[in-house]
Amino acid sequence: MNLKTYYIEEFADLDKYFRRNLMNCLSGYKSLNLVGTISKEGKTNLAPFSQIFHIGASPALMGMLIRPDVVPRHTLANLEETGYFTFNHVQADFYKQAHQSAARYEESEFEAVGLEAEFSEKIPAPYVQKSLLRIGLKFEERHDLAINGTVMIIGSVQEIHVMPEAVGEDGFIDLEKLESVTCSGLDSYHIGQKLGRLSYPKPDKNLSII
């Protein structure tokens, strides 16, 4: 297979829009979540994020990257003020609303795009009522990446709300049953199609589908 190569020396000469798309596609499929927060004054905020990742299982920690210069800063300001935020998986039936919530609205994005907010008893941040997997998080740490101004936020998982039929006996969550959406690049959305779950890899053992 002949591959095309782009070298760093040429990056600056690429069309700006072309380069932005290309670079945003490199990591592959991304972990799309709607992030819900609320201001001290009680105004809810919702925005899609794709740079969200598992940090640890015990304690349960998750992280997200925020570009203060390219996304609405309300998410960052709110979670630092209140100490809480939510992650909400996007299902296929509302992925367009999720995308639209990235627009720069004056009013709450929940109302603007027609997604209902829901609050739990313990977390002072709004969930997306339609989402079938919602995670309530407490703000723990902020790291500023000097290299380009990106902010990494780490939160501890406080509660998990999930469609029970999607959770297996071994704790595995079936994202296809949930119809959770993944994204690529800046604007492409996909659902998953399973190849298989594989047994634990050991040097002298053949893998089996589990």
Added chain:
Amino acid sequence: MNLKTYYIEEFADLDKYFRRNLMNCLSGYKSLNLVGTISKEGKTNLAPFSQIFHIGASPALMGMLIRPDVVPRHTLANLEETGYFTFNHVQADFYKQAHQSAARYEESEFEAVGLEAEFSEKIPAPYVQKSLLRIGLKFEERHDLAINGTVMIIGSVQEIHVMPEAVGEDGFIDLEKLESVTCSGLDSYHIGQKLGRLSYPKPDKNLSII
């Protein structure tokens, strides 16, 4: 829809294996890449990573999380020693070999799982010859997350090798054409099925499929 709730107070009482699966599934679909490195002595190393993310387009930066206690430390030691590493998308036809490369081998994982290494002229780190999207990176920054010992590595993109048919006129890379694989949890692999690409979201404009 009635959701089941797991509260933080109960996490410690969950079966350890159940909790590990559950927590590793929370972020949704993940960015799977095989990471290639080489030691000073010339021994190649390959390992799958799923906590890989876009950090910036200009300059082009990518990050990855490494748990020094749970993954072979060779990747971290090698990239710090040589200053270089590669990301390689996993295609559907070798996802089992990718999974198997996580086993603790004495020899190079390339040989152990039967994936051929390939070197470019500029990057002293091995690529996966079968991969249709390969990225050569220079080690830029290391951040230690005190909260649980996770290490974040930031690299600058030096070169990109990609199947040309998958790159659109606007720079968008079609991951389905590449048959790139995404993973969920600790052991599940999936390909993507497109819902659509959506136009740039603005407050007073309807979205269209692009």
